Amino acid sequence: MKKSRIGVLTGGGDCAGLNPALKWVVKTATDERLVKERSTHYEVLGIRDGWEGLFNVNPSRWQTDPSITLLDSDIVRTWDRYGGTMLGTSRFSPFDPKNDVSKKVISNIKKIGLEAIIVIGGDGTLATAERFSTQGIPIVGIPKTIDKDLPETDYTLGFETALNVIVEEVDRLRTTAGSHQRIFIVETMGRNAGWLALEGGEACGAYIILIPEWDFSFDRVNKLIREGKKAGNRYEIIIVAEGAKPIGGRQIVKREGMDSFGRKALGGIGEVVAREIEESTGVETRSVELSHLQRGGAPCAYDRRMGRYFGIAAVDLIVNEHYGNMVCFKNGKIACVPLANICNKLNLVDPKTQYDTDRYNGRRTILYSGK
Numbered sequence: 001m002k003k004s005r006i007g008v009l010t011g012g013g014d015c016a017g018l019n020p021a022l023k024w025v026v027k028t029a030t031d032e033r034l035v036k037e038r039s040t041h042y043e044v045l046g047i048r049d050g051w052e053g054l055f056n057v058n059p060s061r062w063q064t065d066p067s068i069t070l071l072d073s074d075i076v077r078t079w080d081r082y083g084g085t086m087l088g089t090s091r092f093s094p095f096d097p098k099n100d101v102s103k104k105v106i107s108n109i110k111k112i113g114l115e116a117i118i119v120i121g122g123d124g125t126l127a128t129a130e131r132f133s134t135q136g137i138p139i140v141g142i143p144k145t146i147d148k149d150l151p152e153t154d155y156t157l158g159f160e161t162a163l164n165v166i167v168e169e170v171d172r173l174r175t176t177a178g179s180h181q182r183i184f185i186v187e188t189m190g191r192n193a194g195w196l197a198l199e200g201g202e203a204c205g206a207y208i209i210l211i212p213e214w215d216f217s218f219d220r221v222n223k224l225i226r227e228g229k230k231a232g233n234r235y236e237i238i239i240v241a242e243g244a245k246p247i248g249g250r251q252i253v254k255r256e257g258m259d260s261f262g263r264k265a266l267g268g269i270g271e272v273v274a275r276e277i278e279e280s281t282g283v284e285t286r287s288v289e290l291s292h293l294q295r296g297g298a299p300c301a302y303d304r305r306m307g308r309y310f311g312i313a314a315v316d317l318i319v320n321e322h323y324g325n326m327v328c329f330k331n332g333k334i335a336c337v338p339l340a341n342i343c344n345k346l347n348l349v350d351p352k353t354q355y356d357t358d359r360y361n362g363r364r365t366i367l368y369s370g371k
């Protein structure tokens with residue numbers, strides 16, 4: 001029986017859905033019945049803290065190194081019930097121009113004898129996977145990010161659980177907003193893509209939704225609020241994505257500097273919008289930043305299912321030696337795309353067809369293009 005050692009890691013921001021994917025990678029790779037069919041016995045090594053684990057590990061003693069953990073189906077049995085990632089994650093980039101450690105990572109991969117690696121990540125982590133792949137490392141990717149901004153896939157792990165958080169929190173805010181006749185601004189994540197704000201806002205019935213793909217006018221927002229007041233609305237819920245900005249304005253950053261993937265820490269636009277509305281309309285306005293609550297909690301049923309399918313598909317790619325691909329969900333089917341196709345591209349909301357640029361909300365016609 002042939003033996004093959006594969007690695008799995010989670011990189012970038014955590015989210016719900018990572019643990020279900022890890023569970024099903026391990027269960028599928030080590031499945032006794034499939035072992036016979038494939039004539040290969042897979043051993044799965046969990047790599048701790050993303051790419052950092054492959055840098056930190058002592059390759060000659062990996063069996064006892066805390067950066068590596070041997071996984072089997074007993075260990076992962078209950079993982080799909082939990083949020084976050086049991087392997088830990090980091091935003092460590094081996095190709096960081098200030099400290100390029102990619103050669104050491106490649107050498108560690110070879111010394112440990114990893115014949116393939118499954119990388120679960122968003123744009124930064126998968127771009128790194130693609131670079132290793134072009135350098136001959138057999139890699140497959142699984143898409144995750146609550147922002148759902150990765151191209152070539154209709155789903156990224158974590159998104160639906162995050163939407164559920166938005167809906168639950170807005171439901172909570174409605175009672176206090178209504179009691180006090182206040183406006184509540186709810187700031188969601190979504191640096192470039194407005195999916196969380198748009199679909200979260202549609203799901204919870206928000207009055208106004210502001211997304212990064214469409215710069216908004218404060219005058220228009222205030223006019224909509226006055227219209228709502230006139231119509232007798234006691235309160236309003238406004239959802240704003242962290243990456244949204246007013247016409248002629250800039251994205252609001254929480255703190256200066258960039259992470260190792262070159263990204264700014266966004267946050268604070270909700271507060272800016274709240275201040276502006278209160279000053280212009282005189283209606284008491286509060287803002288709530290949902291922030292990392294959207295990444296926490298147990299995965300919803302959809303993320304457990306999608307984690308399972310993506311995990312199984314990633315192992316299928318390895319069994320068939322279809323390296324350099326990312327599993328994806330396209331037109332209702334699990335499929336795969338070359339990792340190269342997802343680099344330097346984003347899946348954004350198309351304001352022309354997916355957003356009502358007049359009401360600043362979801363569309364009221366779906367089958368036809370007119371508003």
Ligand code: F6P
Pocket residue numbers: 013014122145146147189190191242259266
């Ligand atoms: O990349 C996903 C994301 O959820 C972004 O929307 C957000 O800006 C970012 O993570 C924040 O992540 P962290 O605080 O972990 O750096």
